[in-house]
Amino acid sequence: MAIPFIDLHAQQARIRADLDARMAAVLDHGGYILGREVLELEAELAQQSGATHVITCSSGTDALLLALMALGVRPGQGVIVPSFTFTASAEVMPMLGAIPVFAEVDADSFNLDPAGLAKAKAAADAAGISVVGIIAVGLFGQPANLPAISEYAKANGLFVIDDAAQSYGTTYAGGAVGTLADITCTSFFPAKPLGCYGDGGAVFTNNADHAALMRSLRVHGQGKDKYHNEHIGMTARLDTIQAAILLSKLTIFAEELDMRQAVADRYAALLSGSVKVPQLDPMATSSWAQYTICLPDGTDRAAIQAQLQEAGIPTAIYYPVPMHHQTPYKAYPVAEGGLAVTEALCKNVLSLPMHPYLSEADQDEICKVLLEAVA
Numbered sequence: 001m002a003i004p005f006i007d008l009h010a011q012q013a014r015i016r017a018d019l020d021a022r023m024a025a026v027l028d029h030g031g032y033i034l035g036r037e038v039l040e041l042e043a044e045l046a047q048q049s050g051a052t053h054v055i056t057c058s059s060g061t062d063a064l065l066l067a068l069m070a071l072g073v074r075p076g077q078g079v080i081v082p083s084f085t086f087t088a089s090a091e092v093m094p095m096l097g098a099i100p101v102f103a104e105v106d107a108d109s110f111n112l113d114p115a116g117l118a119k120a121k122a123a124a125d126a127a128g129i130s131v132v133g134i135i136a137v138g139l140f141g142q143p144a145n146l147p148a149i150s151e152y153a154k155a156n157g158l159f160v161i162d163d164a165a166q167s168y169g170t171t172y173a174g175g176a177v178g179t180l181a182d183i184t185c186t187s188f189f190p191a192k193p194l195g196c197y198g199d200g201g202a203v204f205t206n207n208a209d210h211a212a213l214m215r216s217l218r219v220h221g222q223g224k225d226k227y228h229n230e231h232i233g234m235t236a237r238l239d240t241i242q243a244a245i246l247l248s249k250l251t252i253f254a255e256e257l258d259m260r261q262a263v264a265d266r267y268a269a270l271l272s273g274s275v276k277v278p279q280l281d282p283m284a285t286s287s288w289a290q291y292t293i294c295l296p297d298g299t300d301r302a303a304i305q306a307q308l309q310e311a312g313i314p315t316a317i318y319y320p321v322p323m324h325h326q327t328p329y330k331a332y333p334v335a336e337g338g339l340a341v342t343e344a345l346c347k348n349v350l351s352l353p354m355h356p357y358l359s360e361a362d363q364d365e366i367c368k369v370l371l372e373a374v375a
């Protein structure tokens, strides 16, 4: 039997009765759009994260777009973003006519290196692009060093958005993700640590004006009712049925984060010394959205993947091509001095199966085959 890369079935089996009851309740009341479960979910996420305002929306990508729109990003303006990330983090700038400015990440945390921000801004300045903000990403589940990034942002008059599509539920220096940036965005895509059964997302902020604007933008920029429109907006609501599913998943989310941590600890115990295992910043916790090892330079990664696949063990490469080498993004500015860490990571990273229900026996098998392959 092949080992799954993630296992949503094991999770569903635990909560199936509750899921069925909550979905049936939505079918019964019929409030499919912005129904009571949406309000209940927003209140619960606000309570859990400590953010004053939580607005659910249609996807993590739309959450980023709502945030940029609320912060007033204009065509031609620059926003610093890591090149080592999922496409959506950079995609939302060109959607508004704005410009992604690619910055370097730290080799251990995989996250935006605060020390590289000035080199990214210098590249934009040299190209005559005015930088207005930064999108930090909590890659693979670990939040970026948001205090240091915010300090640089404050000194330079920039906003900070935290793309927490993978890192919702974690903390940095004791502060909860959702409260560590001007606006935090997350995704409820099924494979994320907190996923629904379709597309979904949310934005978190303590700023009442930004919150009100994003609530309006989510529904066509509506004003006092749906026939008074004050802004150019979107159709970006979370379906009530997805909110019901998320309320059910939230009942076990904290426990699942602990289970993911236990899997990560065990991987580290079995693998460290033989391969470079992921390093947590001592100030951070992680949701372990991915468990990503780094192979030594020059390793034939495809051969290792093939050997694992042969033994029924799936692996993935997040991400094989940095954003600044992708066709639609090639012309955008790259930090002065280039992105050597990013380039090396794209060649060497390998993500192993990771989910809360990974058994010790499967984990032993994964590590045994991996250690043979890299020996």
Ligand SMILES: *Cc1c(COP(=O)(O)O)cnc(C)c1O
Binding pocket: 059, 060, 061, 062, 085, 086, 088, 089, 137, 163, 165, 166, 187, 188, 189, 199, 200, 201
């Ligand atoms: C998944 C993801 C997104 C996009 O979320 P969607 O809900 O798929 O639109 C954005 N940023 C990062 C880092 C992601 O992993």
